[in-house]
Amino acid sequence: MGNWMDKVGFDLEQLALAVADQVRKSGYLQVDETTIRVQDRKKTGSTHRGYFWVYHCPKQKLLVYQYAPGRGSKVPRGFLHGFQGVLHTDGYAAYLTFIRDAHIILANC
Secondary structure, three states: OHHHHHHHHHHHHHHHHHHHHHHHOOOEEEEEEEEEEEEOOOOOOOEEEEEEEEEEEOOOOEEEEEEEOOOOOHHHHHHOOOOOEEEEEOOOHHHHHHHHOOOEEEEEO
16 A cells, blocks of 8 residues: 555656646746645644745646745746746735746736
């Protein structure tokens, strides 16, 4: 059973990577981040703030969630490496770094 779980984990990871690639190739993305409470193994009963970054491709009906402990611009910049097209965001300052990118049109709501 352990080998089965290992294989399922590997297959699901490959699926997640393939979906992320399709999202990056879409040409139009809606992006947002939201806070979540994350348990800390080092502090029993304690939580800290983490973030789910959400990348939504409405045309293909695909969605990717990315966890990160912070809210800085390195998170979306890393995920969106190679993305070309329209990036629809809420205007949060972390997305402003994409203004300098010639391959991305930043659209705020």
